[in-house]
Amino acid sequence: MIKAQRGTKDIFGEESFLWQHILSNAQTVFQNAGFGEIKTPIFEATELFARGVGDSTDIVNKEMYTFSIGGADKSASSITLRPENTAGVVRAYIEHNISRQSPPQKFWYFGPMFRYERPQAGRQRQFNQVGVEMFGVEKASADAEVILSAVEFLKSLGLDNLSVELNSLGCKKCKNDYRENIKKVLAPYIADMCDDCKMRYEKNPLRILDCKNEDCQKILEKDEIKEIILKDYICEDCKTHFDELIEYLDELNIKYSINKLLVRGLDYYNRTVFEIKSEKLGSQSAVCGGGRYDGLVEMLGGPSTPAIGFAMGVERLCALIDNLEAPKLDYFIVSNNTKEAIKLASKLRNENKKVEFDYQSRKFAKQLEKASKSAKYAIILGEDEIEKGFYSVKNLENGEQKTISNFDDLI
């Protein structure tokens, strides 16, 4: 038996209604907020992710689906199934000179991403993200708009009690100062840290801040280290930017908490970073992650452009929402004349009614049983009805049956 690949999943039945619901809410909420949809290819040049996502990240180092593709002459090019969508959107932004349009340029997307990880609840190898990217505005109003969109979208799905966590990583300059300060103050304790943190110290020292290892936690509790962490290390401009964002959020009544230990893993983030979490998801608790990436467009060869966005895990959203029941049919046609039944079904479907009928001309009791499970009304189309030209319409909720002589009265 051939089975679905590890970490992949078939979606059908009630779950697919939930997906349609999520997709249509995304469409409504984001498009109302002026985001246009963008669909970028599922695979891109490997180099795009290596440069865009960053080679200090696990995503690039060990989780990419990378293929060598090309002719027998080995003039192969390396392509990768996208592990996230920001790099692809930025590539498209540059390639189509979208920066020449008047800012802001705002996009939303929905689609599959691929990461080779150990599957777990809330974590698959092919998973879907829905997200937005907003280019061209450096002011905190853009940060507020993006966070607002995330919150509004979640609210539209009935998820209004999730916690928003915020932090500012600072800009290029103060981010580095902070990084150096952290390294300096942690240096005496390297030997006591867990193996992961020893690695992090070299590659991405800020990540040590959210290590869950007890020994590392103890080190972070030390006064001189705590002082560095809790101090407002970011520069004046970054601080002003962050304070402005907070004013917006207060004005919008969006609840948030500031988490100085929130450090996101992708290399491109600067200034504002945020996550939206749920306790109901176990260890994969982040439903939404995002932040500002003011340097990325330029780094990938475009003009210097401020930008901010977020991505949400669709499977994680699904886990938080109850499955939707299949919508009921308007009519189920009960008939032993399958030709008349399919003709009537076709006519009603053209009037935008949901209609089914029995394909096997089974006895009426069976057909009605099926009708009662799936439809609001049964149209009984037996020999009498066909001969005399009327419809017997039965309300399947209360059992009342009426005779209708005009097709138009069915609509």
Next chain:
RNA sequence: GCGCCUGUCGUCAAGUGGUCAAGACCUCGGAUUGUGGUUCCGAUAUGCAUGGGUUCGAAUCCCAUCAGGCGCCCCA
């Protein structure tokens, strides 16, 4: 990639070395040849994730593989 746990019908499960692998729901058929949602009756795993091994005998013990879950890691 690491550690721990799990894997019996479409679903939920009983069974933990020795009769034909309980039961419930779903599905299908019948009681009821044109009237459902109640009730009653019947059908449906030579099979216990897959492949090996131990044994007179394995769903039950052992090994491997695959898949899922939890935690780590990472992230959405």
